[in-house]
Amino acid sequence: MRDKVVEIRNLTKSFGELDVLMGVDLDLYNGENLAVLGKSGSGKSVLIKIMVGLLSQDEGSCRVLGKEVVDLNAKQLNALRLKIGFSFQASALYDSMTVKENLEFPLVRNVKGVTAPEKKRLVEEVLDGVGLLKTLNQMPSELSGGQRKRIGIARTLILKPEIMLYDEPTAGLDPITCVEINNLINQVNQEYRTSSIIITHDLTCAKTTGDRVAILLDGKFSAQGKFEDVFSLPDERIKSFYDYNFINI
Amino acid sequence: MSEKSPKGSYFLGKRLNKFFSGLESAYRFVLKFFKEVWFPPYEFREFIRQCYQIGYNSLPLISLTGFIVGIVFTNQSRPSLTEFGAASWLPALISIAVVRAMGPLVTALIAAGKVGSSIGAEIGSMKVTEQIDAMEVSATNPFKFLVVSRVLASTLMIPVLVMYTDFVALMGSFLSVNKNELVSLSTFFVQVFDALTFLDIISSLLKSLVFGFTIGIVGCYKGYNSTKGTEGVGKAANAAVVMAMFLIFIEELLSLQITNYFRQM
Numbered sequence A: 001m002r003d004k005v006v007e008i009r010n011l012t013k014s015f016g017e018l019d020v021l022m023g024v025d026l027d028l029y030n031g032e033n034l035a036v037l038g039k040s041g042s043g044k045s046v047l048i049k050i051m052v053g054l055l056s057q058d059e060g061s062c063r064v065l066g067k068e069v070v071d072l073n074a075k076q077l078n079a080l081r082l083k084i085g086f087s088f089q090a091s092a093l094y095d096s097m098t099v100k101e102n103l104e105f106p107l108v109r110n111v112k113g114v115t116a117p118e119k120k121r122l123v124e125e126v127l128d129g130v131g132l133l134k135t136l137n138q139m140p141s142e143l144s145g146g147q148r149k150r151i152g153i154a155r156t157l158i159l160k161p162e163i164m165l166y167d168e169p170t171a172g173l174d175p176i177t178c179v180e181i182n183n184l185i186n187q188v189n190q191e192y193r194t195s196s197i198i199i200t201h202d203l204t205c206a207k208t209t210g211d212r213v214a215i216l217l218d219g220k221f222s223a224q225g226k227f228e229d230v231f232s233l234p235d236e237r238i239k240s241f242y243d244y245n246f247i248n249i
Numbered sequence B: 001m002s003e004k005s006p007k008g009s010y011f012l013g014k015r016l017n018k019f020f021s022g023l024e025s026a027y028r029f030v031l032k033f034f035k036e037v038w039f040p041p042y043e044f045r046e047f048i049r050q051c052y053q054i055g056y057n058s059l060p061l062i063s064l065t066g067f068i069v070g071i072v073f074t075n076q077s078r079p080s081l082t083e084f085g086a087a088s089w090l091p092a093l094i095s096i097a098v099v100r101a102m103g104p105l106v107t108a109l110i111a112a113g114k115v116g117s118s119i120g121a122e123i124g125s126m127k128v129t130e131q132i133d134a135m136e137v138s139a140t141n142p143f144k145f146l147v148v149s150r151v152l153a154s155t156l157m158i159p160v161l162v163m164y165t166d167f168v169a170l171m172g173s174f175l176s177v178n179k180n181e182l183v184s185l186s187t188f189f190v191q192v193f194d195a196l197t198f199l200d201i202i203s204s205l206l207k208s209l210v211f212g213f214t215i216g217i218v219g220c221y222k223g224y225n226s227t228k229g230t231e232g233v234g235k236a237a238n239a240a241v242v243m244a245m246f247l248i249f250i251e252e253l254l255s256l257q258i259t260n261y262f263r264q265m
Helices: A044-051 A076-081 A099-110 A116-129 A145-157 A173-190 A204-208 B004-036 B043-056 B056-083 B087-130 B131-137 B142-181 B184-193 B200-226 B228-262
Strands: A004-015 A016-028 A033-038 A061-064 A084-087 A164-168 A194-198 A212-217 A220-225
Touching: A004 A044, A016 A033, A016 A044, A016 A194, A033 A044, A033 A204, A044 A061, A044 A194, A076 B004, A084 A145, A084 B131, A099 A116, A099 A145, A099 B184, A116 A145, A116 A173, A145 A164, A145 A173, A164 A173, A164 B142, A173 A194, A173 A204, A194 A204, A212 B087, B004 B142, B004 B200, B043 B087, B043 B142, B056 B087, B056 B142, B087 B131, B087 B142, B087 B184, B087 B200, B087 B228, B131 B142, B142 B184, B142 B200, B200 B228
Parallel strands: A033 A194, A033 A212, A084 A164, A164 A194
Antiparallel strands: A004 A016, A004 A061, A212 A220
16 A cells, blocks of 8 residues: 555535535545546635645644644745645746746745756756746746646746645646646656646546546545546436536547 | 614624724734744845835836926915015925925825835735745745835835935926026025924935835735735725825824924924
8 A cells, every 4th residue: 555645534624604625535645646526616726725734624634744734833834835836727927027937936945055057957957847948038928828837837846846736737728738738747747756636627637637536526525536436436416527428538 | 764773783883893804904914024024034136126116117207296396386386485575485495395295295195106006916916816825835935025025125215215206306496496586506405405404304204214114015915915806906906005195194194293293392
């Protein structure tokens, strides 16, 4: 049995009177890609934001790399965050900085004594890894949606994370770019040996990238397992999740 | 009437609750600034970048406004002073008006519009596009990087801009006085500095520091607490200007009372 890098038990989270997560249990194993499927507003993004301490749970436990996130002080939390790459839904590139400055941002702040040639090499390496070396001096506003996603992923890879969290990586992209992003997620998993959680409502993305899928319905995981196994379960809620017959993978 | 009363008191209570929770949240924000400002890491490069944005980029607007204020105020004051045979007091009157009140006030109001709205909109859009969250997950303190650097830059640059506005306004005034009263530059400035006291200059600079701090902190607070969506960004920018201007007028009134107290000592 592989080691667990994320272990979530009985996690609950509410916003005012709205219960979003109601007793969630989830494990992520070392080296695995886990696709979390769910409708919009089902709490998928909330779940991964709790993992990096952007939100805190109401009850339950969330252990990441063996550490209970909610118990960490600011310094410990930052140390943990450096081991986690977070790819945001809208890429979250810093508008006022060039691609190069965006990539250097986490590096210069968190790696002491990095020389200028080393910085240049690392930036070019990750940028080349996502196939966008020519965009080095461009501003985020000059990039397409797919390019922004790739740069956002490259920015997280520069610190060589152990865990990657992707928030809707294919949302708002055309089908060809979606395939490219899905391939990039698999490529990152293999080259950087990361464990990943891919939050999505795109079944193609879930099937292509996920070693395992988990379906979040009504604040709980209603099914977890191999893609084919999950969607062959006799649960009407899962069957109606999307009209599965229209998906042609 | 009696039926409407519970509903009315409910809404009044809700509004009061909103007002006081807003006040508490602003207080916590200011307190956080004073907690964060002393400790490393210091975002020196971002601070310099903001000084450039706030200071240098405001120069064209400030120059034009200061110059026009100087000319207009001189020309508007001349008829009244001439009526009493006191046109020769124009440089003294202008210097006192510009250095004590108009320079700081005009600069602060223009900066509230230009700088305050820009800070509010920039931080607001960073909030709604998750750029602030992205900073946080890359182990960078966004409050220090975005708020502390901007508030410090604004606090430092507004007094510099005020001194510049004072100078430009006095030069505008000189052009008018020179043309109409045939006063030379040296005579004009001798009269200007004769009319001013140390307290005038110090109080002007101190209140400019306060104005600068107000513009920076209000812009950052409104941006940092903007609600989701582009509408929220627009509202944050607008609220930053309105709130900063409102506070600047209150601070001007308070500073006048304090300065007058010291003047009478």
